[in-house]
Amino acid sequence: MKIYAHRGASGTHPENTLAAFEEAARLGIHGVELDVHLSKDGELVVIHDETIDRTSNGVGYVKDLTLAELRAYDFGNWFNEEFARESIPTLEEVLKIFQQTAHHVNIELKSDIFPYEGMGEKVLYLVEKMGMSDRVLISSFDHEAVRNFKKLAPHIKVAILTMDVLVDAYDYARIVPADALHIYLPSAHRKTTKEALLKGAIIRVFTVNDEVNAHALEKRGVHAIFTDFPERMKSVLEKGEV
Ligand code: G3P
Ligand code: CA
Numbered sequence: 001m002k003i004y005a006h007r008g009a010s011g012t013h014p015e016n017t018l019a020a021f022e023e024a025a026r027l028g029i030h031g032v033e034l035d036v037h038l039s040k041d042g043e044l045v046v047i048h049d050e051t052i053d054r055t056s057n058g059v060g061y062v063k064d065l066t067l068a069e070l071r072a073y074d075f076g077n078w079f080n081e082e083f084a085r086e087s088i089p090t091l092e093e094v095l096k097i098f099q100q101t102a103h104h105v106n107i108e109l110k111s112d113i114f115p116y117e118g119m120g121e122k123v124l125y126l127v128e129k130m131g132m133s134d135r136v137l138i139s140s141f142d143h144e145a146v147r148n149f150k151k152l153a154p155h156i157k158v159a160i161l162t163m164d165v166l167v168d169a170y171d172y173a174r175i176v177p178a179d180a181l182h183i184y185l186p187s188a189h190r191k192t193t194k195e196a197l198l199k200g201a202i203i204r205v206f207t208v209n210d211e212v213n214a215h216a217l218e219k220r221g222v223h224a225i226f227t228d229f230p231e232r233m234k235s236v237l238e239k240g241e242v
Pocket of ligand 2: 034
């Protein structure tokens with residue numbers, strides 16, 4: 001079972017910062033996950049929430065601030081003062097780190113609240129420019145965005161994100177169409193997941209930070225997990241069940 005570092009190595013470093021991604025890049029894991037929004041001036045920025053309130057010393061919606069305005073804030077100190085100089089990264093800055101490694105990069109399009117017109121096209125342009133289309137995976141809770149991206153770039157893998165317990169998950173993913181399902185941990189233990197796996201679905205589960213669930217999911221045949229603690233989870237899985 002593969003490991004993706006969720007928002008970078010976000011259990012030990014401030015989520016979605018260069019520090020968190022550099023730490024993930026150092027680890028021999030399969031991949032990394034990150035979240036993108038569009039700034040007021042149309043830049044692709046890496047941050048989880050629609051606002052900067054929780055993860056910086058500023059306030060406001062990402063969509064209402066320019067990149068220069070966003071850069072004025074500190075995105076590390078809230079986590080630990082040791083990271084006080086961390087800034088909000090652009091998608092290009094994060095991809096540059098992984099251009100040098102073999103990691104797969106899961107870009108989550110955060111267009112489920114604000115539609116961020118043209119975001120998919122911008123992501124695609126950047127991924128192609130950086131020659132990373134074979135190592136990039138696009139996902140979103142906005143399944144319309146997943147569908148549109150797949151239409152634009154059939155050669156790039158896409159996944160639907162869901163927190164729901166779906167009926168016929170495998171069939172739904174085919175309708176979108178999506179290459180994989182990224183599902184919420186509680187639903188990973190439900191019958192629908194077992195059925196989807198049996199039908200051949202590719203399933204990755206978020207967010208798995210404990211070894212009991214990690215071993216159970218591996219046994220079940222889940223393809224990958226997203227974890228905030230990639231280094232610890234790597235050693236848990238390498239050791240095997242005791
Ligand atoms: O992509 C997996 C996971 O990151 C989805 O949920 O809220 O952490 O972005 P969230
Ligand atoms: Ca995410």
